[in-house]
Amino acid sequence: DAGVTQSPTHLIKTRGQQVTLRCSPKSGHDTVSWYQQALGQGPQFIFQYYEEEERQRGNFPDRFSGHQFPNYSSELNVNALLLGDSALYLCASSSFSVNYGYTFGSGTRLTVV
């Protein structure tokens, strides 16, 4: 049973560029949440998607946007990259009807230079 799959694993981008990160949820899960984890810090909630809609958003600017597809997979897009966007981006999936029991992926390490 595959867990949460994220791609790519590592990414280097230049300041001002745009990036798209991808996530496939665990089998049986229909909800995807995205978190940003800076070095030495705990994960910070970016937003959550269910039924292809953004359900809740954390304290992140509009440069951060997302999408969920009919197969429950999700993308995180970040525009106009800043050096401070360098972090580990984590995807967590869950079942909306249960609303707990999150499974995290291994993350995408984004470096902005």
Added chain:
Amino acid sequence: EDQVTQSPEALRLQEGESSSLNCSYTVSGLRGLFWYRQDPGKGPEFLFTLYSAGEEKEKERLKATLTKKESFLHITAPKPEDSATYLCAVQKASSNTGKLIFGQGTTLQVKP
């Protein structure tokens, strides 16, 4: 303001030396408190969920407890493979999305 604070930030133990990690939280209504283990460069791995004060859960050398204001992760006779960062997170009762609020983590190093 909702807040989760973990202490200490870092902990060094000798193999077999038991200790506890602390997670203090201030949220308006708790639905659940989660403990995760995170290895370097990896995503958090689920350990426990606690829902009400007085609840305890165990897994191998780890035992998690919960009060109305804090949670403890007790590590009994740790081994080097227990070295990792341990994250605590809370979910508010009012949250309809299950958003987790994380602490900054405690990095545990167990020396042989």
